Amino acid sequence: MGNLEGKVAIVTGAARGLGAAYCVALAHEGAAVMATDIRECAETVGDVVAAGGRAIGTTADVANANSAKAIADATLDAYGRIDILVNNAAMYGNLHAGRFHTLDEAEWDACMAVNVKGLWQCCKAVVPTMQQQGGGSIINISSLAAVYGIANALHYATSKGAVIGFTRALARELGRDNIRVNAIAPTMVDTPGTSEIMKENRDRFAEAVKRNQTLRKTLETEDLVGTVLYLASDMSKFVTGQTIMVDGGTVYL
Numbered sequence: 001m002g003n004l005e006g007k008v009a010i011v012t013g014a015a016r017g018l019g020a021a022y023c024v025a026l027a028h029e030g031a032a033v034m035a036t037d038i039r040e041c042a043e044t045v046g047d048v049v050a051a052g053g054r055a056i057g058t059t060a061d062v063a064n065a066n067s068a069k070a071i072a073d074a075t076l077d078a079y080g081r082i083d084i085l086v087n088n089a090a091m092y093g094n095l096h097a098g099r100f101h102t103l104d105e106a107e108w109d110a111c112m113a114v115n116v117k118g119l120w121q122c123c124k125a126v127v128p129t130m131q132q133q134g135g136g137s138i139i140n141i142s143s144l145a146a147v148y149g150i151a152n153a154l155h156y157a158t159s160k161g162a163v164i165g166f167t168r169a170l171a172r173e174l175g176r177d178n179i180r181v182n183a184i185a186p187t188m189v190d191t192p193g194t195s196e197i198m199k200e201n202r203d204r205f206a207e208a209v210k211r212n213q214t215l216r217k218t219l220e221t222e223d224l225v226g227t228v229l230y231l232a233s234d235m236s237k238f239v240t241g242q243t244i245m246v247d248g249g250t251v252y253l
């Protein structure tokens with residue numbers, strides 16, 4: 001029996017990349033999964049079901065309150081409870097990198113709306129159910145970009161820094177409800193999103209990232225999912241407000 005048998009998990013930004021991998025891993029541990037994204041999640045749902053897991057999908061914009069509530073409602077309709085929320089959706093692959101003064105103002109605003117406000121909308125949508133159930137686990141995806149201070153994506157790094165403050169402050173508010181709120185800050189992983197934002201600089205950047213690490217290999221998706229499973233499960237039941245660096249020892253908190 002998996003660690004998450006009987007639990008229900010929502011993963012945002014689940015159409016591809018890391019979000020899709022989290023869905024497969026959570027379902028493998030026994031969770032029933034709601035895969036949601038602004039894009040179609042049919043492929044992710046197909047992958048989970050093909051591996052013998054339970055998943056459904058919905059298309060929604062996490063930055064919008066009504067749409068975030070619709071995710072929670074659809075999850076409750078299908079599965080009757082919500083135990084885990086992975087706030088993974090972000091403007092990342094679709095951002096333009098560049099020096100701070102060249103960034104587009106509309107893109108800056110959109111980045112904050114999705115990467116920061118989106119967490120708030122989704123938490124507001126699921127927390128009442130978690131409170132009624134007597135607990136839950138919220139996992140927010142930050143980034144090494146925020147903690148290290150990676151250059152040339154100031155909007156992105158700033159938004160992921162906000163994820164850490166959000167996590168700490170909300171953890172303080174929800175501890176009384178036995179709802180844990182933690183963040184994960186991964187280093188660079190080779191995903192479609194990474195290729196899109198890094199373009200021709202991807203391999204050079206990956207080498208530079210590796211040189212700064214204690215462990216001398218590039219992070220792969222399969223090395224990251226374990227931290228999500230740990231924070232989702234009761235194995236971490238006394239852990240809240242934390243940011244776990246999954247960065248091969250680039251920075252030590």
Ligand SMILES: NC(=O)c1ccc[n+]([C@@H]2O[C@H](COP(=O)([O-])OP(=O)(O)OC[C@H]3O[C@@H](n4cnc5c(N)ncnc54)[C@H](O)[C@@H]3O)[C@@H](O)[C@H]2O)c1
Nearest residue numbers: 013017018038061062088089090092093143188189191193
């Ligand atoms: N890949 C990396 O190197 C890396 C490193 C650290 C952190 N992260 C974070 O991990 C997460 C996933 O990254 P990824 O590499 O799979 O990249 P990605 O760009 O493919 O993932 C983001 C997903 O969020 C979705 N999304 C964007 N706006 C949305 C909205 N308004 N509503 C709902 N969904 C929306 C996208 O459609 C996409 O599927 C992101 O939060 C990213 O910031 C990635």
